Amino acid sequence: MTETDIWRLNATDLTALTRNREISAEEAVKASIDRMQQVNPALNAVVEDLSSQALDRARNLDKAVGDGEQPGPLHGVPVTIKINVDQKGHATSNGVVALKDVIAPDDAPVVSNLQKAGAIVIGRTNTPEFSFRADTDNDLHGRTHNPWGRHISPGGSSGGAGAAVMAGIGALAHGNDIGGSLRFPAAANGAVTVKPGLGRVPAWNPSQSAERGILAQSMSVQGLITRSAADLHLSMPSLIAPDPRDPFHVPMPWRGEDQTGPIKVAFTKQTFGYDLHPEVDKALDTARDALIEAGYVVEEVAPPDNFEAGRGGYRALMGEVLTLLKADIEAAGSKTIRDIFEVYFQEFPPIVGTDLIKMLAKRSHYAREWSLFMQNYPLVLSPFLPQPFFKPDRDTEGAEGVHEVLGCAVYSYAMNFIGLPAACVPARLAELPHGPQPINIQIAARRWREDMAVDAAAAIEDRVGQMCLPLWKKMGTSF
Template sequence: MTNADIWQLSATELTKLTRTGDLSAEAAVQASIDRMKAVNPSLNAVVVDLSGEALERARALDKARESGAASGPLHGVPVTIKINIDQKGHATSNGVTALKDLIAPADAPVVENLHRAGAVVIGRTNTPEFSFRADTDNPLHGRTYNPWGRHISPGGSSGGAGSAVMGGIGALAHGNDIGGSLRFPAAANGAVTVKPGLGRVPAWNPSQTAERGLLAQLMSVQGLITRSAEDLHLSMPSLIAADPRDPFHVPMPWRGEALEGLIKVAFTKNTHGYDLHPEVEAALDFARDALTDAGYHVEEVEPPNVFDAGRTGYRALMGEIYALMKGDVDAAGSQTVRDIFTVYFQEFPPFSGDELLQMMAKRTHYARQWSLFMEDYPLVLSPFLPQPFFAPDRDTEGAEGVHEVLGCAVYSYAMNFLGLPAASVPARLAQLPKGAQPVNIQIAARRWREDLAVDACAAIEARAGHMCLPLWAKMAADGE
């Protein structure tokens, strides 16, 4: 098996070989490193190359397996870590020049969990300043590019992660999501992800000197971006392992109890006043048909008002950010990100004072509505964005740009405010005037039932295929 064959293997395929010794962890890691060196110069997805220590770790894993030690479920799987999460000995820069020397004293829980499972970190991926854009560019590490072409943003804030994994750099990519930062890059690059629900994945940065705001704690989650739903089922059980440093972690198994009868899926095309692009509508219809043929009961029905919940939640988050984070953005951010935040505050007028407290309390009202609805409909199939993914720097183009990038993404940040799982999977490869690009849809699930959302992704993927395959063919044809 050549390096060209190995780097294309999914994490599931890799572990079938590495755990038996048919393929060494070193060979698996070396193949991904070679792929990284070949394509990363044009993508700038990985901004900290950890090849040396990755190979050392891979060799140590091989020696341990040969000596009879049990192999972890992710033995030898090459992964990347986003630069806003602590990895011992490396800077948690968060895309901010002023933080370029903030060296992590210890690993964050997600890094520890991946290491414990046998994964090997080959690099750290790019994020926008403060991890608070749906695009990925910063003065410290520069712009990340989408492997489908420079006509599409790579998404954000886990844009480096999405670009890396779809470009073939590692089989798994760590990311996080406070308003869509796993799902935006998945949608931009044609990857698969699930934003876990509240409390599912332990989170904490040992380098932090103060606790995050309450809404940031309630809305932000850690996760993985992959090339297949199958790889989420393989890897997420390791990621959700408990860690006492997160006192609000929910220690539940990945797989919940099987549901009786056909699983009912609420299907909506409602974009709440935003224009629904024909390619997005076609992707939704494709996903509906795939789920129906796979044995789901798909019914066109409106879930509780996602627009009201989403806009309320994001205005509340902006209130907290204005109070707790604006000073840091003004002091350490570039003019570009300061200008974007100014427009954020116009698009989502921040709640403050008593009204902020009231809207934070109202979160339970919205969550209760959705919990009751999901007693009947455990899954909700909806758009993620109403339009195909936007161009790079669209959010720098004033109010209209921010509105297109983030204002219309109510299905995204509503799920963060509600604390519900939400998966993203490609359902169509659109042929648009500027070139081909994937179109993802979203599947929300009952609280703590990420597994149901990923199962539905797998059913759609079984018909749509893995989007990485036409992408890699395109990259090869383009000489990448």
């Protein structure tokens, strides 16, 4: 196998070779580094190149295995880490110029867990300022581009992660998600992800000087963006390993109990007044048919009020942002991000004071309604966005732009507010006027059952195929 082939391997296929010593960790890492050097100048997905230390670590892992040490489950897998999470000795800039010298004193739990499993960090990926846009651009590192073309945003806030993994820069990409920041980049780039539920993945940044707000704590989760659903089953058990620095982490196994009988899926095309684009409609039908073929029982039925929970939850988050973060945004943010936040506050009028306390209380009501519904329907298949993914900087175009980018994304942030897991997987490659573009859908799952959402994503992927293959063919003509 040549290095030209190695970078194309998914993490699952790669570890089958590295763990059996058919290829070395050094070979695996070098192939991804070569790919990064080839395509990243045009993408700007990786904004800190860690090639040298990655190769050193790969050689050390190879030596350890040669000396008889058991290889980890992710032995030799090249990964990227988002720049808003601590990696010892590197800046946790969060895309903000004023934070470019905030050097992490230690690794965050996700970095530690990935490295303990044998993964090797080859670079750190871009994020928008304060990781609070569904697009990725900032004054510190500049714009990240979507490998499908510059007419499509790469998504955000884990836009660098999504663009990197789909372009072949590493087999796994770390990201996080407070309102869709894993799923937006997955949808933009045709990748696969699962937003874990609350308490599933340990999280904490050793560099932080104060604890985050309660909604930031309860809505934000850490995860991975991959090219295949199988890679989530491979890697997530390592990511969810306990870490005492997160006192609210729940140490549960990745796989839950097997379900008796066919799994029922609630299928909805509700868009709450937003237009459902024909290509999204076709993607939903394809996903439904794939699940039926795989033995699921799919019934068209509306879940509990997603719009009310989603909008209420995001307005509450904006209330917390207004109280705890707005001063920092005003002091350290660019004019672009300051202007965007002003429109955020119009689109999602912040809930503050007594009303915020009431909305925090009502969160349990929404979560309970979903919990009861999911006793009968453990999975919910829905749109992720009602339209194909938007163009770069759409959220800078005033109220209309923010409304298209975030206003319609209630299926996204509702899951953050009530703490349920949700997978995002491509179900169609649409031929649009500007060219081919992936269309992702969402699969929400019962609490603690990320594995069921990923199983369903795998069933859809079996029918549709992995989007990296047509992407790489397209990239061959333009990169």
